[in-house]
Amino acid sequence: MDYEVVIGLETHAELSTITKLFCGCSTKFGAEPNTQVCPVCLGMPGVLPVVNKKAFEYALKAAIALNCTINRYTNFDRKSYYYPDLPKNYQISQNYYNLGIDGYMTIEVNNVIKKIRMHNVHLEEEAGKLIHPENAGADYSLVDFNRAGVPLLEIVSCPDMRNATEVESYMHALKKILLYTGISDCKMQEGSLRFEASISLRKIGEEKLGNRVEMKNLNSMKSVLKAIEYETSRQSELLDRGEKIERETRLWDEIRERSVRMRSKEEAQDYRYFPEPDLLPFVIDEKWICSIQETIPELPLERKQRFVETFQLSDYDAGLLIEDKILADFFEECLKEVNLPKVFCNWIINDLLREVKEKKLDITSLKIKPDQLASLVIMIDKGTISNTIAKEVFSEMIDTGKEPKAIVEEKKLVQISDEGQISEILDKVIASNPNAIEDYKKGKKNALAFLMGQVMKESKGKANPKVVNELLKSKLEG
Template sequence: MEYEVVIGLETHAELSTVTKLFCGCSTQFGVEPNTQVCPVCLGMPGILPVMNRKAFEYALKLAVALSCEINRFTNFDRKSYYYPDLPKNYQISQNYYNLGVNGYMNIEVNGNVKKIRIHNVHLEEEAGKLIHPEEIGADYSLVDFNRAGVPLLEIVSHPDMRNVDEVESYMQTLRKILLYTEVSDCKMQEGSLRFEASISLREKGSDKLGNRVEIKNLNSMKSVIKAIEYETVRQGRLLDKGATIARETRLWDEVAERSEHMRSKEDAQDYRYFPEPDLLPVLIDEKWLHAIKDTIPELPLDRKQRFMEIFKLSDYDAGILIEEKALADFFEACVKILDRPKALSNWIINDLLREVKDRKLDIYNLPIKPQQLAALVEIIEKGTISSTIAKEVFSEMIQAGKAPQAIIEEKKLAQISDENLIELVINKVIANNPNVIEDYKKGKKNALAFLVGQAMKETKGKANPKVLNELLQKKVNT
């Protein structure tokens, strides 16, 4: 039988605030265990939470960016479950009045735009970290509460995705939006962006949802895709055999590349949500909402469309430019200075990105300024230097952080267009290569290219290629 896969994603993103959600402890990653903790995030007796305004505004910003309806009255709730990494044995989260509901996000798959509905966006606190010692027979686990209380945003999609390409695009688009809005650094290796998938299969053409299986422990986007592919096959085989799919939560094993049963729906935790009495509600008025809206930049897909329309860039080029907000910003700054979008985009995509990769540069802190790249392109177009020399100049710009004019002057790289000077060089090259001239005259046309190369070598590449070619042609043909 042919099946349709129905996929929904739950995303957790740690917000990039300086301090935790309910206390002044630092959120810095990778420090010594239990050194960024205090009575609040250790859940000590008598201690109370006080909400980080920035964290709340970040959550609000993302909810708005995902076109959610904003609950003008929001409240926080306690979600109760026992786990050693959860200091109070309840998590302060949202359940009854989520910050944002009924949003959506457009994703792009093979050039087609699809709308994925967002069920809700809410703010909650992160748990600590459990460490299971590797020594054999160890009968204990260790707990580090440094992450406990870091602000965490949860974004729950509707089950609107139908294949892994859509899932991939959803994850990438959401990641970009989180980065564009600057609410999360999205470092997956540090766990600041995590996904959980829910998957069900149904007969193609049916509009009834099948039994849903949730998959946890997906540590990379690659794992998400692999787990969905695995689960699709697993469920398909079961359905082919006439079996029913058990509603359960499964854990993905990254090494074995398979999922295993964790708990069934019947053992679902009874979270006992109720309004958090230690926090007051948050009312969001029009003024505040407007102020938040003003801080939201143009989102990646919109920007891509604009780049294609206004700057006539290809789908591919525009896609690469918007991949990182800093890069797109850099490009636009360049275009503002010099209206040569295509040339500038080529330089950024081919040369700048290569340098970024080779030299492991931080895209948010580039050694080159938009004015400098614009100036370089302008110089090339004026014919002051050749494009070959330009590559050299560019590399120097990155290395030394200098303006192109300065480098060209310093290294005397300006193009030689003076016909008298070039003629002298040609004469010398011809004199040194009588055999080549012979060959050319015998009809070996590419022998001329060799002479051009030799002349370029003589001028250290600075000869104006157009002038050089014309003069050489004239010389050998007379």
């Protein structure tokens, strides 16, 4: 039988604040275990949390960017459960008055725009990390609390996705928004962006949602997609056999590529939420919202549409440019120098991205600056250097961050367009390649290309090909 798959996503993103949510400890990734801790994030007796305003404002920014209604009265709640990585055995989170509710995000799948609704966006604290010793049978585990208390944004979507493609598009779009707004570095490998999916099936045409299965332990976007595919077929097989789907939580086993039961609904935890008495409620006024609103840049999808419409870029090219805010910003900076959108687009998505990939560069700290690329493009346009030379110069600009003019002068790469100078080179080449001349005269057209090559070689690539071509023809035929 055919079923409709219904998917909702829960996203956790660590906010890129310098300090933790409720204390002044560093959030830097990768430090020695338990070196970024204090009595507060260790949950020592007697300590109290104090909210990191920056983290709160980042969360507010995300909620606004995701078109949420902002709760004008919001507070924190305690979520209770016992786990050794949770110092207080409760997590300070939000439950009764989430920061943002009823939002949405637009995604694009096969050129169709779709709205995915957001159930809520809220702020909470990250837990620590358990380290299990490698030797089997060890009777202990270790805990690293460096991560405990890092601000964590939870974004809960409504069950509005219908297939893995939409989920993929949602994950990418959401990641881009978080990166564009600068509130998270979204490094999945460092755990700063994580997804959990809830998946249910229903007969096509049916309104009522089926029992949902919550999927945890999804360590990459690929895992999310695989788990959805796996769950879809597992659940449809069960339904085909007339069995019921139980509401449960399952863990994704990445190695065996299958899901296994973690706990049933009956075993679900009672988190005993209640308002955090150690923190005062927040009252958010219009002024505060407006001031945060002003810090939100144009979001990826709108930017892409603008690039297509304003610069006549193809949808594909514009898509590549907006994929990373840094690239899109670079592109627009170039245009301020000279309005050649297609040219810059090509340089960026072809040459720049190739260099970045080959040289394994960090895009956030490129040495080349937009105005430098613009100068390079102008030099080509004026015929100062050839396209071929330009690539060489560009590569050096990437490495050193030097001005193209300086590189060209230093290496004497200015294009030779002077007929007299080229003529001299031509004479030399003709004199030393009698065979090729013969071939040309016999009608072998590729001899011309060979001779052109020799000229370029002799001029170290600096000869203006157009001039060479014309002069060579006239000399050979004349």
